[in-house]
Amino acid sequence: MPSPQNSLIHEATSVFRLVESIDRYVAEHENLFAYTDATQDFFSDVHTGAAATKGSVAELIRKLSQTPERAELRHQRELLIHKGHWRTLHTYIKPATDAHTLNLPLPLIRMATDDLRTTPGMSEIAIVVLLTPELMFYHNMPQSHFDSERVFVEVPYSQGPSFFASLIIYHELGHYVFEKLKMDQASRAFVDLADAQEQAFAQRLGPALPSASLSSWAKGRLDAWTKEIFCDLFALRHLGPAFSFTLIDFLALIGLMEEETVSTFDQEHPAAALRFREQMTRLDKDGWWAHVSDLPSEHVELMKRLARKNESDYIFEFQNTGIPVFVEAFLSIVPSIHALVVAITPHSPAAAEDFGRRRQEIEECLLHGIVPSKLLADGTTLSPKPVSMINAAYCFYLTRLPELMKKLENQEDWNLEHRKNWVERLEAWTMKGIEDAQLLAQSADDG
Amino acid sequence: MASEESLKHGVFARREIEDRLGLPAHDPKGLVITPLLDRKRALDLDSVDVRLGTYFLLPRSLPEAYFSPDRNTATSLHVKAHVPLGQYLVVPAHQTVLGSTLEFIKLPCDASGEVLTKSSIARTFIVVETAPWIHPEYRGCLTLEIANVSNTPVLLYPGRPIGQLILLHIEREHDPNKKIGSTYFGPIYPEAPPFKNPEEDLRGLGIRQTSVIRKGTIDRDGRFKLRDDRVNRK
Numbered sequence: 001m002p003s004p005q006n007s008l009i010h011e012a013t014s015v016f017r018l019v020e021s022i023d024r025y026v027a028e029h030e031n032l033f034a035y036t037d038a039t040q041d042f043f044s045d046v047h048t049g050a051a052a053t054k055g056s057v058a059e060l061i062r063k064l065s066q067t068p069e070r071a072e073l074r075h076q077r078e079l080l081i082h083k084g085h086w087r088t089l090h091t092y093i094k095p096a097t098d099a100h101t102l103n104l105p106l107p108l109i110r111m112a113t114d115d116l117r118t119t120p121g122m123s124e125i126a127i128v129v130l131l132t133p134e135l136m137f138y139h140n141m142p143q144s145h146f147d148s149e150r151v152f153v154e155v156p157y158s159q160g161p162s163f164f165a166s167l168i169i170y171h172e173l174g175h176y177v178f179e180k181l182k183m184d185q186a187s188r189a190f191v192d193l194a195d196a197q198e199q200a201f202a203q204r205l206g207p208a209l210p211s212a213s214l215s216s217w218a219k220g221r222l223d224a225w226t227k228e229i230f231c232d233l234f235a236l237r238h239l240g241p242a243f244s245f246t247l248i249d250f251l252a253l254i255g256l257m258e259e260e261t262v263s264t265f266d267q268e269h270p271a272a273a274l275r276f277r278e279q280m281t282r283l284d285k286d287g288w289w290a291h292v293s294d295l296p297s298e299h300v301e302l303m304k305r306l307a308r309k310n311e312s313d314y315i316f317e318f319q320n321t322g323i324p325v326f327v328e329a330f331l332s333i334v335p336s337i338h339a340l341v342v343a344i345t346p347h348s349p350a351a352a353e354d355f356g357r358r359r360q361e362i363e364e365c366l367l368h369g370i371v372p373s374k375l376l377a378d379g380t381t382l383s384p385k386p387v388s389m390i391n392a393a394y395c396f397y398l399t400r401l402p403e404l405m406k407k408l409e410n411q412e413d414w415n416l417e418h419r420k421n422w423v424e425r426l427e428a429w430t431m432k433g434i435e436d437a438q439l440l441a442q443s444a445d446d447g
Numbered sequence: 448m449a450s451e452e453s454l455k456h457g458v459f460a461r462r463e464i465e466d467r468l469g470l471p472a473h474d475p476k477g478l479v480i481t482p483l484l485d486r487k488r489a490l491d492l493d494s495v496d497v498r499l500g501t502y503f504l505l506p507r508s509l510p511e512a513y514f515s516p517d518r519n520t521a522t523s524l525h526v527k528a529h530v531p532l533g534q535y536l537v538v539p540a541h542q543t544v545l546g547s548t549l550e551f552i553k554l555p556c557d558a559s560g561e562v563l564t565k566s567s568i569a570r571t572f573i574v575v576e577t578a579p580w581i582h583p584e585y586r587g588c589l590t591l592e593i594a595n596v597s598n599t600p601v602l603l604y605p606g607r608p609i610g611q612l613i614l615l616h617i618e619r620e621h622d623p624n625k626k627i628g629s630t631y632f633g634p635i636y637p638e639a640p641p642f643k644n645p646e647e648d649l650r651g652l653g654i655r656q657t658s659v660i661r662k663g664t665i666d667r668d669g670r671f672k673l674r675d676d677r678v679n680r681k
Binding site: 033034100101106361364365368369370371372373374375376381407409410425429431436439440443 | 468471481528553588629635636
């Protein structure tokens, strides 16, 4: 019969081995690839944690060898806690090591980090990107023993290098911001939003719900929808219409979605028609819409069409029965979501104005295959804002790619391989433009 | 009497470089160099310093005993690497890596360019070599072949000046209707050369049969099976 001491040593060795193999795996990848500062810090913490766990486990066994009769349940528990922690960490390591800088739109991650840090109370936040096998973007909210100043964002591995698709990251950052605001309860606008939710529930839904579990479920729907609209608008305030365009592409809404589907709320998401209506409203108020509303693009037409949908067409069904009162309750919350987003994001109209002034020249640069990081205005050179470059590049992508291809030898705009190449190059020019702007700003800061 | 314009020949001087930088980016005679960091020092009397970029193509150890320049070169010969600013790349003794300039460059329609190794760099036995000529209207980050010809490994720091761009006048007008070659149009990273398969290049010379090495295996019955039909060039 194995002694309790032997069982503990066996288990401790297993924990030690798990920790060491994770630690080594990370070190091997650090030698092969470069990572963002945030990921590098995460890995440093993994190394520190690994050394601490191995030391703690070894110490536990050393003490036990001196007093073998004291192999107690608490020692087993200690090992189980270590193992549980490293099992959780294990699931983050591979996606984080896959997200090296060759697999990421690096300037976008830097820009997103800077933008996120403008949110009140989040000046130290860092973004760790995880490449996931799922074809979805997620905000990954780790358990409490992780550093709360670290945002984990999951990006589909196939989309990592794609700049335009990766703009969706901003929506996922919105999830983090929402959860953090909820946790801190320090924002007046967030408290107002929570009140609006409570009121909508109490006045329109509460009386009709017979049980506590149904009430809790109903509150959950309102909360999930609130969060989605918040995340859309949060992304929009930082990115302008480029976010709406990329969301349309990501959800494959162009020509593929049926009329009824766009009006239907599911348990987690409000109807696409409402999401885009609110985005259009926000873009209009922030001064962006006037600059893109005449863009000859299906994306803009789709947004207009979705925004025109009647509220009475919105559908939310539960067990095959429509419950319009849910939609009505939610619509009463929407203005408070706008108010919250406006309260915590920088003044977007300045960005819209810069875009309006620079768009044409940025597009001209792109049409000539030139990175648009230095423009000429009134006899002096200036750098457009990165968000202006992103939006002008997206407009160019939607409307002028064939024009660029016509200027080049042996390139046909109907040839998908050719077209893919030029989309990739357009994305590369945009990223280079952002990177240049970041470098120029940094060198100016350093005098 | 010849106009001032037609008298221009030889190397661009600083003033003309600055004039051209002041033209709109898409002006055919405009010069673009971005980001132009530390502009005062970067512009010399007759050249512009260019810095080392952060992306590299390193030579790969091939599984075969040979390298055949063909359509597979883009993925077979190099390994991509990113070295962020603040870090360094070690170039082993007698090895060459492909890097690129940090600056994106667009040449005017009436200028050719040349990249020379900065003299301070050359004196450390690092040579930016072999294909330094840049055609008029080229645009992109310049791919640099960086050879360490010394007997010791050398560290390269992205962001540091590595070369000098010299511009030379040529008599040439911009033709707005002429299509631009797409092969090296606007690269941001160092790029592998886009070879055709050899028989495609040689067909133009009337060569109908080309010897190639075929990659494959001999099965149990002694029959040859192609492992990768991309190299079947019949």
